[in-house]
Amino acid sequence: MNIIVCAKQVVDVSEMKFDSSTKKPILQGVSQKISDIDKNAMEEAIKIKDKHGGKITVLTVGPANAKERIKELLAMGADEGVLVVALDNIDYHMTATLLAEAVKKIGEYDMILCGEASVDLFSGQIGPRLAGLLKIPQITYAMKVTAEKNSVTAEQNMGKNVVTSESTYPALITVTKEINEPRLPSLMQILGAANKPINEYTAETLVKDVKPVVETIDLKGVSMERKNVIYKNDLDESVEQLVNSLAKEGVLGG
Amino acid sequence: MVLVYSDNKKLVFEMLNVAVELGKNTKKEVIAVIIGKSDESLAREYISYGADNVFIAETNFETFKAEEYTDILSKVVEETGADTILIGSNKNGKELSARLGGILNAGCVVDSNNIYIKDNNIFAERVVYSGNAIAILKFNSKPAIITIPPKAFDPLKKDEKRKGEITKKKIEAEKSQSKILKVQELKSEGVNVEDAEIIVSCGRGFKNKEDIKLVNDLADVLKGKTVGCSRPIAADLKWLSEDHWIGLSGHKVKPKLYIAAGISGQIQHIAGMRDSGIIVAINKDPEALIFKSADYGIVGDLYEVIPKLTAAVKEKMG
Numbered sequence: 001m002n003i004i005v006c007a008k009q010v011v012d013v014s015e016m017k018f019d020s021s022t023k024k025p026i027l028q029g030v031s032q033k034i035s036d037i038d039k040n041a042m043e044e045a046i047k048i049k050d051k052h053g054g055k056i057t058v059l060t061v062g063p064a065n066a067k068e069r070i071k072e073l074l075a076m077g078a079d080e081g082v083l084v085v086a087l088d089n090i091d092y093h094m095t096a097t098l099l100a101e102a103v104k105k106i107g108e109y110d111m112i113l114c115g116e117a118s119v120d121l122f123s124g125q126i127g128p129r130l131a132g133l134l135k136i137p138q139i140t141y142a143m144k145v146t147a148e149k150n151s152v153t154a155e156q157n158m159g160k161n162v163v164t165s166e167s168t169y170p171a172l173i174t175v176t177k178e179i180n181e182p183r184l185p186s187l188m189q190i191l192g193a194a195n196k197p198i199n200e201y202t203a204e205t206l207v208k209d210v211k212p213v214v215e216t217i218d219l220k221g222v223s224m225e226r227k228n229v230i231y232k233n234d235l236d237e238s239v240e241q242l243v244n245s246l247a248k249e250g251v252l253g254g
Numbered sequence: 255m256v257l258v259y260s261d262n263k264k265l266v267f268e269m270l271n272v273a274v275e276l277g278k279n280t281k282k283e284v285i286a287v288i289i290g291k292s293d294e295s296l297a298r299e300y301i302s303y304g305a306d307n308v309f310i311a312e313t314n315f316e317t318f319k320a321e322e323y324t325d326i327l328s329k330v331v332e333e334t335g336a337d338t339i340l341i342g343s344n345k346n347g348k349e350l351s352a353r354l355g356g357i358l359n360a361g362c363v364v365d366s367n368n369i370y371i372k373d374n375n376i377f378a379e380r381v382v383y384s385g386n387a388i389a390i391l392k393f394n395s396k397p398a399i400i401t402i403p404p405k406a407f408d409p410l411k412k413d414e415k416r417k418g419e420i421t422k423k424k425i426e427a428e429k430s431q432s433k434i435l436k437v438q439e440l441k442s443e444g445v446n447v448e449d450a451e452i453i454v455s456c457g458r459g460f461k462n463k464e465d466i467k468l469v470n471d472l473a474d475v476l477k478g479k480t481v482g483c484s485r486p487i488a489a490d491l492k493w494l495s496e497d498h499w500i501g502l503s504g505h506k507v508k509p510k511l512y513i514a515a516g517i518s519g520q521i522q523h524i525a526g527m528r529d530s531g532i533i534v535a536i537n538k539d540p541e542a543l544i545f546k547s548a549d550y551g552i553v554g555d556l557y558e559v560i561p562k563l564t565a566a567v568k569e570k571m572g
Contacts, residue, residue: 013384014521025387095358117358121382121389122502123364128320132356137432140349145543153435158345162440167432177503178489190386213361213395217377220388224528229547232553235562240338242534242550243566249549251452251511251532252476 001054001147002109003045006099007038007073009066010120023221037115039182041175045113046077048147057106061086062100067198074169074193075185081198082106084206091212096129101206103134111152116141116176127174137167140174145217211226255334258305259287259327260342261318263296267409269340269402272369274410276338279371285309289326290423295301301418304410308418309334311425318346322429324353329425331358336397338376343401351401362399363391367406384502385525387518405448441508445480445497450479452511458486459516459556463493468560469515475568482507484523501526516556519544530531536560
């Protein structure tokens with residue numbers, strides 16, 4: 001079974017700082033990580049490989065330093081990595097186009113696994129876009145995947161319903177965070193990852209003249225101005241003060 | 255043409271509001287799309303909420319499957335020459351719109367609640383970085399695909415006298431290689447946190463499933479009767495069903511009063527409740543992040559605070 005796992009390097013939103021006057025996020029210098037849900041996709045790929053054998057390729061479109069992040073996934077258990085080096089300001093159309101071309105370079109595959117969305121922008125576009133470009137079935141929001149020799153079954157969390165779907169190969173599956181608990185690599189695995197191959201392509205060698213169809217013009221800050229009145233002394237007194245404040249705010253009952 | 259599609263008719267009513275506005279600005283007609291069995295009464299309803307025309311794409315597909323519906327919708331786009339496509343942002347709608355974007359090499363913005371035209375370009379805004387910023391996005395090419403979440407817009411006033419054309423057409427689509435084996439209702443307690451005016455939420459600070467009764471009691475006296483929770487309670491411990499789950503991948507809520515008890519305040523949770531009117535936090539850790547996002551807070555053991563708060567609210571409200 002040949003599996004491709006798509007992973008994205010993202011800024012760690014919990015470490016993001018904000019400009020005090022404009023409230024705009026400051027993205028420079030924020031630590032980078034693999035988008036959490038992509039690690040769930042990786043974990044699922046390892047489980048499938050454990051059962052059926054085969055090969056796992058990690059595929060990333062991102063800046064040159066994303067190579068370090070790919071190594072984390074190689075340490076988890078991927079066999080090789082592919083990095084498509086692209087500029088920062090690319091859109092989903094460009095990313096999906098580059099991924100599709102890189103998938104063609106990788107060659108034969110049975111399954112592509114992605115996270116349901118990246119934790120920074122949370123659009124969830126890449127999986128379905130890539131499946132559309134490759135003209136293969138997509139099974140989204142999978143919270144359980146059972147891979148058999150000739151077909152894969154998945155339980156999809158579609159909000160109100162759980163939909164159990166089955167597909168032949170090749171298929172693209174996006175997974176939710178609940179599907180598994182990603183493993184932490186051992187020191188030996190981390191050291192071993194250094195010897196696994198990472199193939200690099202530049203965006204231009206894969207696709208000539210691809211332009212963004214959606215452009216990010218600006219990031220507006222969001223002010224989260226709250227009163228921050230914290231009661232921490234005598235409990236009975238605190239409770240009374242809180243209830244009086246809520247009554248004054250007019251939010252009690254009715 | 256501005257196309258509007260969702261498998262949820264309420265979302266179509268809401269989206270027609272924006273579609274009419276966009277149509278006015280660009281002098282384009284608004285077409286609501288129905289995929290599946292022909293339903294003329296629904297089509298007339300769409301017209302009464304603002305659609306100029308309704309396109310019924312008749313198919314034999316019984317259930318939604320993204321590959322097939324994308325194929326159908328791309329043919330409707332071709333047929334109508336639509337340059338703006340609004341799709342309801344439920345899970346079906348999101349995977350449909352992204353695949354459609356892939357197939358048409360078109361731009362797509364997911365979950366936008368602000369769409370406008372400036373210098374003949376379509377702009378859409380969406381919340382990014384777990385609610386910490388708003389991205390202003392500009393479409394450079396057509397068609398433009400935008401998904402709109404529930405309650406982002408109010409429906410226009412219904413006008414049953416409005417006239418419009420209903421077009422029916424049989425659309426053939428390629429059958430997908432995947433098939434649906436089973437559809438089961440997700441375990442739910444029938445809670446609708448998105449509509450709630452008052453929500454009391456619980457998080458990891460609770461030690462046992464039974465202790466959630468404390469939250470229930472407080473919600474009861476507040477007459478909100480709505481209990482929410484953070485991710486661990488619904489997704490990991492499964493003490494409450496997912497319809498209670500508030501956060502980035504759970505539900506987004508905006509009640510007038512939101513009480514977070516035993517919730518540390520990770521950004522993913524804040525992203526789901528930041529639009530609430532008044533936010534109250536109860537946590538024993540004075541350093542808990544949740545206090546930064548709260549209007550009022552009590553530092554203390556929730557097992558002591560909640561019963562006292564419940565009693566005090568009861569007394570206050572008589």
